[in-house]
Amino acid sequence: MSDLQIRLAEEQDAPAVAALIRALDLHYVGPDVAQPLEPTHDMVARSMDEREGTRYALAFREGRAVGLACFALLRPGFKLSGLMFVKELFVDESARGQAVGAAMMEWLAAYARQRGITRIDLTTDAGNRGARAFYERLGGRRMDKVFYRFDLSKPVLGQE
Numbered sequence: 001m002s003d004l005q006i007r008l009a010e011e012q013d014a015p016a017v018a019a020l021i022r023a024l025d026l027h028y029v030g031p032d033v034a035q036p037l038e039p040t041h042d043m044v045a046r047s048m049d050e051r052e053g054t055r056y057a058l059a060f061r062e063g064r065a066v067g068l069a070c071f072a073l074l075r076p077g078f079k080l081s082g083l084m085f086v087k088e089l090f091v092d093e094s095a096r097g098q099a100v101g102a103a104m105m106e107w108l109a110a111y112a113r114q115r116g117i118t119r120i121d122l123t124t125d126a127g128n129r130g131a132r133a134f135y136e137r138l139g140g141r142r143m144d145k146v147f148y149r150f151d152l153s154k155p156v157l158g159q160e
Contacts, residue, residue, distance in 0.1 A: 004100060006067070006107040009056035011048055016065035017056045018044045024068070024090040057107060059091075059100050066095035067104050073117060084112040086122040105138055123147065 009017050018041035025034035047054040053074070059067030068090045075082035086108065091100045105120075112120060122140075124131040136142070150157070 004059055004061055004103055006057060006059045006104055008111075009048075009058045011045075013056070013058055013065070014041060014044045014048060016058060017068060020058075020065060020068035020090060020092065021070075021088075023092060024088060027090070027093075054087075057104065057111070059095075059104050059107075061095060061100075066092045067100045069104050069108055071108060073112070073115060078118065081116055081118040084108060084117050084120045086120060089122070101134060102138060 018037060021044065022034060022037050022040050025040075044056070048056075053072035055071055055073070057069040057071070058065045068088065069086060070088040071084055071086045073082060073084055077083045089101060089104060091104075108120060112118075122135070124135065126132075132142075
């Protein structure tokens with residue numbers, strides 16, 4: 001496992017981030033729903049350029065990006081310590097079962113702690129048993145929360 005390197009993605013990594021986001025979409029929603037690589041790359045480049053809350057971490061093996069974490073640091077959080085929200089954690093099929101995901105979670109935890117962040121929150125689909133088992137093996141606790149989503153392509157918040 002010593003050949004695995006994890007670091008915060010930089011602007012020049014946008015193509016690798018985009019390729020892994022496309023692989024993630026293909027894995028979860030299939031080719032009929034997944035966006036093509038070019039608009040995916042445009043979104044990644046825009047999020048990096050605008051310095052919005054999105055951050056990316058990449059795991060490399062033998063110089064090839066094999067793991068991706070998309071996350072944001074949010075404050076104020078509990079006692080103003082903030083939290084890290086992990087939106088996506090994805091390992092390329094070629095690197096699954098090799099502890100890349102666990103190494104990425106360890107990297108994320110260290111990154112958060114260095115910034116005074118005291119917790120990591122994330123979600124996964126209820127039916128994704130593999131992800132649920134993975135997070136529970138790492139010590140994650142399932143929370144009794146209710147998740148809401150507002151579809152901004154439709155009128156919301158009383159707007160008709």
